[in-house]
Amino acid sequence: MFMKMNGGKNMDGAILAGIDSGQENFEYTMNELAALTQAATIKPELTITQKLDKPVSATYFGSGKLNEIKNAATAKSAIDLIINDELTPTQLRNIEDQTNLTVIDRTALILEIFARRAHTREAKLQVQIASLQYRLPRLRTSSLNRFDQQTAGSGGGFTSRGSGETQMELNRRTIQNQINHLRHQLKEVEQEEQTKRKARDRSNLKTVALVGYTNAGKSTTMNGLLRLTGQDEEKQVFEKNMLFATLDTSVRKIQFADNKQILLSDTVGFVSSLPHQLVEAFKTTLSEAAQADLLIQVIDASDPHAKEMVKTTEKTLREIGVTGIPMIYAFNKADLEPQLSYPQIAGDQITFSAQDDESLKLLIKMIKKTLFADFETKTYLIPFDEGKYLEQLNSNASILNTDYLAKGTLITAEVSPATAGILQKFEYSN
Numbered sequence: 001m002f003m004k005m006n007g008g009k010n011m012d013g014a015i016l017a018g019i020d021s022g023q024e025n026f027e028y029t030m031n032e033l034a035a036l037t038q039a040a041t042i043k044p045e046l047t048i049t050q051k052l053d054k055p056v057s058a059t060y061f062g063s064g065k066l067n068e069i070k071n072a073a074t075a076k077s078a079i080d081l082i083i084n085d086e087l088t089p090t091q092l093r094n095i096e097d098q099t100n101l102t103v104i105d106r107t108a109l110i111l112e113i114f115a116r117r118a119h120t121r122e123a124k125l126q127v128q129i130a131s132l133q134y135r136l137p138r139l140r141t142s143s144l145n146r147f148d149q150q151t152a153g154s155g156g157g158f159t160s161r162g163s164g165e166t167q168m169e170l171n172r173r174t175i176q177n178q179i180n181h182l183r184h185q186l187k188e189v190e191q192e193e194q195t196k197r198k199a200r201d202r203s204n205l206k207t208v209a210l211v212g213y214t215n216a217g218k219s220t221t222m223n224g225l226l227r228l229t230g231q232d233e234e235k236q237v238f239e240k241n242m243l244f245a246t247l248d249t250s251v252r253k254i255q256f257a258d259n260k261q262i263l264l265s266d267t268v269g270f271v272s273s274l275p276h277q278l279v280e281a282f283k284t285t286l287s288e289a290a291q292a293d294l295l296i297q298v299i300d301a302s303d304p305h306a307k308e309m310v311k312t313t314e315k316t317l318r319e320i321g322v323t324g325i326p327m328i329y330a331f332n333k334a335d336l337e338p339q340l341s342y343p344q345i346a347g348d349q350i351t352f353s354a355q356d357d358e359s360l361k362l363l364i365k366m367i368k369k370t371l372f373a374d375f376e377t378k379t380y381l382i383p384f385d386e387g388k389y390l391e392q393l394n395s396n397a398s399i400l401n402t403d404y405l406a407k408g409t410l411i412t413a414e415v416s417p418a419t420a421g422i423l424q425k426f427e428y429s430n
């Protein structure tokens with residue numbers, strides 16, 4: 001695992017480098033790389049970029065640029081080189097040979113952060129598989145050996161290498177076996193999750209999924225909604241100012257004051273160019289959103305790159321097959337932007353703060369309006385000996401009025417199409 005000998009107190013320094021081939025969001029992805037670097041507790045010392053139409057196939061950067069990087073690293077006492085792209089195994093090896101730095105590409109960096117943040121068994125297995133998958137073609141890429149090699153089981157580690165050809169073959173086979181073994185375990189865990197999911201589906205509740213960029217405030221929104229609707233504190237999820245605080249999916253039932261209920265899920269956040277190994281390994285976790293009736297895309301409105309983040313989120317959603325689900329665009333952290341007035345709704349957008357109750361109430365209103373548009377107001381006369389239907393209404397529907405007549409209870413409520421179907425025989429007309 002990538003653990004610092006000093007316990008992370010004096011962070012390693014790194015040179016950040018990338019190729020600018022005219023892509024429109026280059027600067028944004030370099031900034032994001034710096035944030036990811038910090039999330040892996042490495043200190044970005046200096047950023048070096050090269051304008052090139054496409055990377056040099058053997059060494060990624062041109063040789064002059066590699067020299068510049070090497071000299072800069074010496075001047076800054078940096079020992080890591082973090083590159084804004086996924087490198088080929090050859091590029092990785094060549095750059096390490098030429099610079100004597102530990103080369104960490106964007107994929108390895110994100111994998112490392114995920115490895116550190118994974119808490120649930122499912123997330124741990126998913127990260128381990130993705131990490132091994134990344135390592136497999138790169139087994140002999142490096143001659144530097146700064147990181148512990150006992151990583152195969154724990155899922156982390158930027159690099160790994162064998163001492164010779166035979167050792168390498170052995171490593172390769174071992175890793176492949178390990179991947180197979182972990183996949184098998186993951187399947188079992190996923191099946192358990194699947195069973196839970198099926199039970200939830202049977203409950204027939206509308207489901208809402210929070211999606212969006214990492215650190216946008218999804219978990220804070222979830223916790224705010226839970227608190228406001230009086231759910232137990234233990235139902236709260238983990239929220240923190242760091243990239244990829246959440247790596248698993250939490251689903252909670254929420255009952256509003258008018259008895260309407262939903263299932264709300266909070267899950268992994270996105271980042272630009274999420275490594276394909278991770279998308280693959282996390283598919284089941286991510287696909288929670290695919291089953292939702294409504295998506296709430298949480299956006300950090302205080303981030304200057306909010307627009308790009310929306311694009312990234314939508315691209316990732318398409319990649320994991322989440323399309324055609326109604327979406328609320330929730331522009332969060334409005335409290336940090338003095339020029340924004342909040343809470344405020346415009347069409348399918350809300351400007352709000354997940355830490356502000358008035359905001360959350362307005363969000364609830366919006367959720368209800370979208371999800372329960374097909375609810376109808378009906379009046380029923382339920383005979384006294386059919387009490388179970390009355391109970392059902394009282395616990396599931398928003399009751400607008402109740403009266404007691406000689407023949408039974410006269411009750412007016414807002415009901416779902418399903419409930420309306422069941423209660424049709426009691427419908428009251430005067």
Ligand SMILES: Nc1nc2c(ncn2[C@@H]2O[C@H](COP(=O)(O)OP(=O)(O)OP(=O)(O)O)[C@@H](O)[C@H]2O)c(=O)[nH]1
Nearest residue numbers: 214215216217218219220240241244245246269354
């Ligand atoms: N000022 C302010 N900070 C907020 C608001 N909402 C969330 N935050 C902060 O933003 C940080 C990230 O919040 P999370 O809820 O953990 O973000 P997330 O989207 O779940 O992030 P990941 O789990 O990493 O994908 C935390 O430090 C929150 O306290 C808000 O409305 N205003």
Ligand SMILES: [Mg+2]
Nearest residue numbers: 218219245246
């Ligand atoms: Mg979260």
